[in-house]
Structure formats: structure tokens, C-alpha cells
Amino acid sequence: MIGEPILEVEGLDVVIPLLAGTLRPVRDLAFAVARGETFCIVGESGCGKSLTALALMNLLPRRARRSARRLRFAGTDLARLDERRMADLRGDRIAMIFQEPMTALNPAYTIGNQLEEAMLRHRRVSRAEARDRAIFLLEKVGITAASSRLRQYPHQLSGGLRQRVMIAMALMCGPELIIADEPTTALDVTIQAQILHLLAALQREFRMAVILITHDLGIVARVADRVAVMYAGQIVETGAVADIFARPMHPYTQGLLRCIPVPGRTRRGAHLGSIPGLVPSLMGELAGCGFRNRCVYASPPCAAGGIGLVPLSPQRAYRCLLPPRECAANAAAAAAP
């Protein structure tokens, strides 16, 4: 990580008490995000990415409980902040963009009303000033005829436009950190690319840090500075994006990388694998490695105890019993045709 961290997370846990037992969808997460960088959290559906994002915002579902050894945003201890003060940060200095643009806007109010409201909540501005800001940002996110769009209702806009509106809404107060949870998953492929471009451009222009959550390594390759790979509630590998793509250490990361097409390397029409097997239950403690029943390198020791993160450099770590040399060899063997 280059530069001063804006967000530092250590020992972040989320538990959900259920009738059948305690679900532990986020386990002992640790990462830091620098000002102005794009940090990606990538992993299969159900591995705890959304709950991680909601935990950072303190927007978890009612039953879910969060705990953290360290949760600092720009020097403020979020773990100790009461809901009032946290709400003061939300939408002001930390903003969030959700996966579902079709349902994330209130059907009863105009786009303008919902945009202005985000600013009126945190700034001493008039409605006219908030409206000017909304028009400015709608134009920034590539919406034409912005001032007439303000009078429209969400149902009159397409999914892509709504997601642009959501992005503009997140920008209303000029946040330092944006958390985007699969912002393009619900959109058409062509629109996806536009929205990602837009996010990247806005991030450079407004110098924001972005936590981008996705299940798509292709997206990670395009936009991320650094990445954390999540599996079954844990970070199994983390590092700079180029490094991870060049030298994936964890068998799960290697498996994920085999599943994406690489320009120049993957033949057109070639079969893209998917990792066989099922994600383990997130109930209770994990005994051993959560990936072992899907891992071709698994051996008896993988079933015992907790597997710690192996640091390779201050930026780079992976969670596997295999020594680094062996991991590198496996990666090389898998990459060979």
C-alpha cells in the first residue's frame, strides 16, 4: 500500500445467530485501504463480501452482530462510534453504492429529491444549491438533460441510468471513501464497462478511495490497485493486483484465475473451468482450511486447526499450508498449456 491509510480493518467478525446455530459469514478480516486507491474484494457469491461492506458502514441486517479489534476511518475509531455519529459519516465522508439499481431508489420520490436529500442532510445548503450540485454530478456521470431528469421518477429510468444516479448520489457530499458492492453485476455487459470506466474516472478526478466488491476477476484486473480474495468468510490471499495475477499463491486464487479468459492466452471457444465442489457451511468454527474439500493439493494436515495467513511481504499474504515455493510451482504448472 502506498500512502496514508484511510481505512484500517483488523479482526473484523460478523456473526448471525440463527436457530440452527451461529452463522459466521465474516471471519477475522484484516485489510487497509489507502487514500485514493482502489481496493477490490473478490470472491464467489455467498463468501461474505456484502456483509463485510455492510459491517464497515454499520448497516448490517438487524440480527447480525459486528465486532472488530480495529476499525479506523481517517483516524476515527468506527468500532466505538455510536449510531448517531456513524450516521453523520455515512453519505458524507463514506458513501455506498449497491448492487441492485432497480430497487435501491425509492419509487415514491423524484431523482432530484433523492439526490438533494443526500446533501441537505449533511451540509448547510439551500435546496437550490443542492439541486445545482445534483445537476453538476448527473452531468459528471454522463446523464444528458440533467435538469429535466431531476423531475423523473426511478421507474422512468433504465437500470444503467439508475446506477449512474446512485453513483451521483454517493458523490453528493464529496466522500473520501466509496464502497461499491457489485455495482455492475445487475447490468448488461456493455453498460458494465461504461459504469466501471465512469467509476475509475470519477475516482481519479475526486481523489477518492474505492472499495470495489465483485465476483469477477476480470473487473479486478481492469480497475484494482490491490485485491483481497475472500473464501468462506476469510481473506485467503491479498496483494497488489499485478502480483496476484502474475503469481497467485493460494489454490483457490489459482482456480479462480483459470476461470477467466486471458486475452492472448485463452483460445477463442476454449473451455473455461469452474472450481468443482461446494462452499463449506459458514456455521460455527472452521476446522482447518475451508477450501480443502475442493483443493487438488489437500493433505491430512489441512483438516486440522486454524490456518494462518503467511506473509510474503508487507503487502502480500496467503492462507495455505503449502510453502511459497510449492505454491509458485503449482501456479506455473497450471499456467502451462
Added chain:
Amino acid sequence: MLAFALKRLALALLVALTVSIISFSLLRLSGDLAQALAGPSATAADVEAVRKAYGLDQPLWVQYLAWARQALHGDLGTSFFFKEPVAAMIAARLPVTMTLGVSALLFALLVALPLGILAALKPNSWVDRLALTLSVVGQALPSFWFALMLMILFGLKLRWLPISGTASWKSFVMPAIALGYYGMPTFMRLTRAGMMEVLASDYIRTARAKGLRAPAILLKHALRNAIVPVVAVAAVQLGFFLGGSIVIESVFALHGVGYLGWESISRADFPVVQAIVLVLALFYIVLTLLADLLNAFLDPRIRVG
């Protein structure tokens, strides 16, 4: 919106027409009208004369058209018993029934909305249980029994409120509660279910992500959406209250339309009964139409096509 409104209006007119035919038939089928008009002491010749004079010898559809024309001009016939125009009799009683219906609705909403919201905010809490209990009890209690209990407690024991008549606004307190209590469970369950659903929706999470405070989230973002079905049902419920006030008006001796209807039935004063059925049914139709239009107006997805 306009197309929607016109469609609903057409439907309402169709229903009104049907109701008017039923209402018309009610009187014709209730016995020999000519005999009733001529009176018990009339001779057969008298009855025939009356039949001719009133056009009762004409085919039924001719009679219906004549009756409908008069009804449209505000002439709802003459009471057998009072020999007065029925329209004037109903008009004189309508304010009492309206006051009762509207205050019953207000009472029901005033209790049901806050309780429903609180219950939705804290499912399975004591507020939720209280709300559930009230609504179960509300639907199980016979309204006359509940009215009598109110009378005994507040009228006879505590002497806070008059037990009959329409002398002041106080006279309407107990009837409004007795009538409104009956509709409250519906509003409460609708509010609770609506709020629960809306509070779990994505746009509420968006509102929280913006840092909005609880009142803005609850009232502006949640209630505004959860209230739509309640508003629609409230309009329909008012129709029920206007029509269903017979028992309450009788118990509290409120001289409203319902009470008049009840008296007229026991006096076999069919023109009055028929006219009341017609008027209340029309109210109901208008209120249902209003509910549909309100519903559409409150939902931009229908209003702004």
C-alpha cells in the same frame, strides 16, 4: 393516469347502474306496490286507479326508466309512513351518519397507524403483542356488545359521556369508538405488514447509507410507501362505516341514515328502505372509485406512466 381514471369511472358507472336496478327491483318485488300505496282500506277499484295513476301497469323496464329519471333529479319517491319525500328525509339524517363514519375512521386510523408502525419496528415486542391482541379482540367482539360495554363504563359508571342523542360532539365519541374499533384491526395489520415489507427493502438501506436520521427514514421513505394500501382501504372502509352504522346508530339512538333504515324496515316503509340502499351503495361506489384514484395518485408508477 387519465386512461386509468376513465376506465375506473366507466366501471363505477356500470356498478351504479346494476345497483340501481337491484334497488328498483327491491321495491317492486316487495309486494303489490299499488295495494301498498292505496292503503289497507282501499277497494279493488281504488287499487286499480292507483296502479294507473302511478304507471304501475306499464312494463317493468318503462317503470324503471321513469323511476331512474326521477332518481337522477333527486326524487327518490315518497315514504309510505310519513308521506314525505324520501330524499329530504335522508338528507336530514345524512350529516349524523357522515359525522359518525368520518370520526370512526379517524379514530381507527389514529390508533392503528402508530401501533402498526411500532409493531413493525419491533416485531414480537410487547407493542407488537398488544397490537395483535387488540386486533384479534377487535374482530371477535360483536359491535353491539362492545358498544354496550362502553356505555356502561363511560356513560353510566363514570358519567363522562352521554349515552344517546346527538346534542354535542361528546355524543359521537362512544359511537365513533364502537364503530371505528371494528375497522382498526384491518388498518393495523396493513400498516404493520406494509411497514415490515418496506423497511426490509433496498431503498430503505439506501436511505440509511445516506446517513438520514430515523424520522426521515421512517416517515419520508418508509411510511410514504407503506401507507398506500392503507389509504385505499380507508376509503373503502369509510363506505362500510356509512353503511354498517345501523347497529351502532340504533344502540346509541343516533338519528342517522342507518337508524332511519332500521325503523323503516320495521314499518315496512319500502320506498325509504330502497332509497337508503341506493344512496349507501352509491356512496360505497364513489368511495371505492376514490380509493382507486388515490392509490394511483400516490404511486408514481401509475400516475406518471
